[in-house]
Amino acid sequence: xxxxxxxxxxxxxxxxxxxxxxxxxxxxxxxxxxxxxxxxxxxxxxxxxxxxxxxxxxxxxxxxxxxxxxxxxxxxxxxxxxxxxxxxxxxxxxxxxxxxxxxxxxxxxxxxxxxxxxxxxxxxxxxxxxxxxxxxxxxxxxxxxxxxxxxxxxxxxxxxxxxxxxxxxxxxxxxxxxxxxxxxxxxxxxxxxxxxxxxxxxxxxxxxxxxxxxxxxxxxxxxxxxxxxxxxxxxxxxxxxxxxxxxxxxxxxxxxxxxxxxxxxxxxxxxxxxxxxxxx
Numbered sequence: 001x002x003x004x005x006x007x008x009x010x011x012x013x014x015x016x017x018x019x020x021x022x023x024x025x026x027x028x029x030x031x032x033x034x035x036x037x038x039x040x041x042x043x044x045x046x047x048x049x050x051x052x053x054x055x056x057x058x059x060x061x062x063x064x065x066x067x068x069x070x071x072x073x074x075x076x077x078x079x080x081x082x083x084x085x086x087x088x089x090x091x092x093x094x095x096x097x098x099x100x101x102x103x104x105x106x107x108x109x110x111x112x113x114x115x116x117x118x119x120x121x122x123x124x125x126x127x128x129x130x131x132x133x134x135x136x137x138x139x140x141x142x143x144x145x146x147x148x149x150x151x152x153x154x155x156x157x158x159x160x161x162x163x164x165x166x167x168x169x170x171x172x173x174x175x176x177x178x179x180x181x182x183x184x185x186x187x188x189x190x191x192x193x194x195x196x197x198x199x200x201x202x203x204x205x206x207x208x209x210x211x212x213x214x215x216x217x218x219x220x221x222x223x224x225x226x227x228x229x230x231x232x233x234x235x236x237x238x239x240x241x242x243x244x245x246x247x248x249x250x251x252x253x254x255x256x257x258x259x260x261x262x263x264x265x266x267x268x269x270x271x272x273x274x275x276x277x278x279x280x
Contacts, residue, residue, distance in 0.1 A: 009034040012137070013075035013129065015066070017044040017082025020232065020257050025081060025137050026053055037073035039066050044084050060087055064097030067127050078124050080226045081134040086116075086193045115175060117226050133225040134255060143231075143275040145251035148263035151272035153246055157213055159185055161248050164215035165278065172219030178229045181244065183212025196231075200238035210243040217250035217278060224253070232257035236265040236273070246272035 012029060016022035016038050022045065029036040030052075038045075038055035045057075054073060058066045070078065089109065094102055101123055108115035121131050135142050153161060164182035167190060171177045177191030181203050188208045191199045196216065203209040216229040231249050239247055247266070249256065254275075256262055266273040 010076035010130075011035040011037065011074050013037050013039060013070045013073065013078040015039045015041065015078060015080045016049055017041050017080075017084040018046065019083045019230070021134055021141070021230065021255065022082045023049045024141070024257070025079065025134060026050075028138050035074075037070065037075050039069060041082075041084060045082065059093075060084070061092045061094035061098045061102075063101055063123070064095040067097060067124075070129065071127070075129060077132050078129045079132050079134060079137060080117075080120070083195065083230075085195070118223060121223060121226060131225045133228065135224065135228065141255040141257070143249045143251050143254045143256050145275050145277045148256075148259060148273040148275065149267040149271075151246070151267065151270060153213070153248075153272050153274070156184075157245050157272070160213040161215055161246075161276075163187055164213055165217065165248070168215050168217050169220070172217065172222070175219060175221070178219060179214060179216040181209055181212050181214050181242075183209050188212060196229075196235060197238050200235070200242045200244075203242035203244070204238075206242075211245050212243075214239055214244055214247045215249075216247075216254060218253035222253070229254040230257065231255075231262065233262050233265045236262055236269065236271060239271060240269045244271065246274070248274050248276050251275035251277045 012034055014022060014025055014036060036053055038050050038053045040050050040055055040057050042057055042059050056069045089106060104119050105116055108119045124131050160182040163185055164180040167180035167187040171180060171190055179191040179196045179199060180187055181189035188206060189199055189203050216231060218229055263273055
């Protein structure tokens with residue numbers, strides 16, 4: 001009897017921004033034996049993310065250099081993950097390929113973040129790479145439809161969740177963000193380009209937010225391969241600082257970094273933390 005060689009997983013090009021998810025994917029690739037190349041983004045990716053991995057460092061406008069490095073490394077699939085703030089395009093100094101792509105990005109920027117990401121993903125596909133999402137690499141990161149921790153929302157807080165969800169959905173439909181805060185039945189804060197943590201820092205200075213609820217959900221047109229809503233311990237800590245009562249996240253369409261630690265942080269603070277399957 002002859003033994004067939006074990007199928008080799010496609011080589012992954014991990015285009016890494018900030019936060020913990022890129023390092024978690026790196027570790028998953030090591031465990032699975034998946035070959036990996038990390039394209040670390042200057043100013044966003046933590047230096048220790050690339051520890052022990054084949055890698056290169058790139059500025060956002062260096063599209064040509066990044067593509068060339070991925071091809072030279074033999075990458076077949078690419079995953080864009082980690083936090084990246086929208087740049088000031090007026091200060092961009094792109095290479096040739098970046099300069100050719102920039103007009104399409106600037107046009108997409110008039111629509112919103114998701115439109116920009118679609119342009120980026122299409123550019124990778126044209127170069128022969130297959131984009132995949134972080135959830136396809138680590139399904140354990142997906143938020144489940146459950147209560148994390150021991151606290152549950154009151155009827156009043158459930159009403160705040162409904163108000164925040166409606167606002168977050170409208171925000172997403174306009175491609176302007178993924179999160180909203182509501183308190184006492186009315187919306188008091190909306191996410192913008194600066195992200196959820198910045199929203200929560202604003203809410204810490206807004207007395208009307210006290211006792212409110214943060215809701216995060218995917219945009220209706222969300223490309224699941226990139227920019228899924230993400231929460232973690234830092235989200236909980238910022239919600240506590242803002243005086244919120246709880247956090248609700250869309251199950252099956254959002255990521256939670258270290259669910260056990262995030263739930264424990266919510267429990268210590270007396271916050272509820274739940275994953276909900278929202279009806280479309």
